[in-house]
Amino acid sequence: MKIFMVTDMEGVAGVVSFADQSFPDGRYYDAGKKLVTGEVNAAVDGLLDAGVEEVLVWDGHGAGGIDFDTLHPAALLLHGRPSPPWSRLQEVIGRYDAFVIVGQHAMAGVITSNQNHTQNSRTVDAYRLNGKPIGEIGQLALFMGGLGLPLLFLSGERDACQEAEELVPEITTTAVKEGLGRGSAISLSAQAARQRIREGIAAAVAKHRRDPIAPLVWPSPYELEKRFFHTDTADAEMNKAGAERVDAQRVRFRSDNILDIVYR
Numbered sequence: 659m660k661i662f663m664v665t666d667m668e669g670v671a672g673v674v675s676f677a678d679q680s681f682p683d684g685r686y687y688d689a690g691k692k693l694v695t696g697e698v699n700a701a702v703d704g705l706l707d708a709g710v711e712e713v714l715v716w717d718g719h720g721a722g723g724i725d726f727d728t729l730h731p732a733a734l735l736l737h738g739r740p741s742p743p744w745s746r747l748q749e750v751i752g753r754y755d756a757f758v759i760v761g762q763h764a765m766a767g768v769i770t771s772n773q774n775h776t777q778n779s780r781t782v783d784a785y786r787l788n789g790k791p792i793g794e795i796g797q798l799a800l801f802m803g804g805l806g807l808p809l810l811f812l813s814g815e816r817d818a819c820q821e822a823e824e825l826v827p828e829i830t831t832t833a834v835k836e837g838l839g840r841g842s843a844i845s846l847s848a849q850a851a852r853q854r855i856r857e858g859i860a861a862a863v864a865k866h867r868r869d870p871i872a873p874l875v876w877p878s879p880y881e882l883e884k885r886f887f888h889t890d891t892a893d894a895e896m897n898k899a900g901a902e903r904v905d906a907q908r909v910r911f912r913s914d915n916i917l918d919i920v921y922r
């Protein structure tokens with residue numbers, strides 16, 4: 659089995675602050691990257707424990723969340739921004755059998771979620787796909803589902819675990835942090851978080867081998883509505899092909915192809 663691993667920063671135990679840790683100009687950004695990499699390495703260990711043959715880690719944090727020097731020796735790293743064109747990325751993802759998420763936060767607007775946001779924490783208020791609120795987990799699960807990859811495991815903040823379980827009830831999750839507000843949380847220690855991730859992800863692979871999880875697919879057609887905090891962001895969005903203005907802060911896109919719409 660070959661696993662594609664998507665990583666983020668805001669759902670990692672000990673990473674509690676956008677300003678100090680998750681943003682690249684934060685005073686503890688480099689220390690934050692080491693915490694991310696510790697959880698990623700624990701997840702790679704768990705995958706290897708479960709007999710996985712290859713792991714490609716995609717650094718999904720905008721500014722980069724992986725400390726390359728201490729990355730697990732068995733992992734491959736897909737990194738760099740801008741991200742490759744979706745067509746080239748799809749070809750790479752197609753080499754893998756299933757995917758997992760490490761370090762994830764909940765969608766924008768979840769009241770208790772530490773560092774809750776959807777894509778851009780400074781501009782995006784909310785996304786809805788076919789009327790249902792979705793965040794980064796839903797976007798990933800549907801995009802990967804369109805390429806035939808099921809979501810086996812997620813680690814991160816407790817609200818992110820719940821969001822994933824609502825999308826994919828058969829998923830295995832490991833909560834490493836309980837958000838109390840957008841700027842505060844109760845974290846497990848780094849060592850405890852890593853131990854739980856290693857055990858959780860190995861169990862997730864074993865469960866998938868016994869009882870395979872299906873890729874997430876929602877019925878077409880699709881309608882994605884994006885609501886922004888400010889009208890200028892919505893103005894700029896109108897330059898994308900197919901954009902329809904709903905109101906001052908909302909822009910809508912339609913498609914029959916999930917791969918074309920979910921990251922529009």
Ligand SMILES: [Zn+2]
Pocket residue numbers: 666667668763777794
């Ligand atoms: Zn994120």
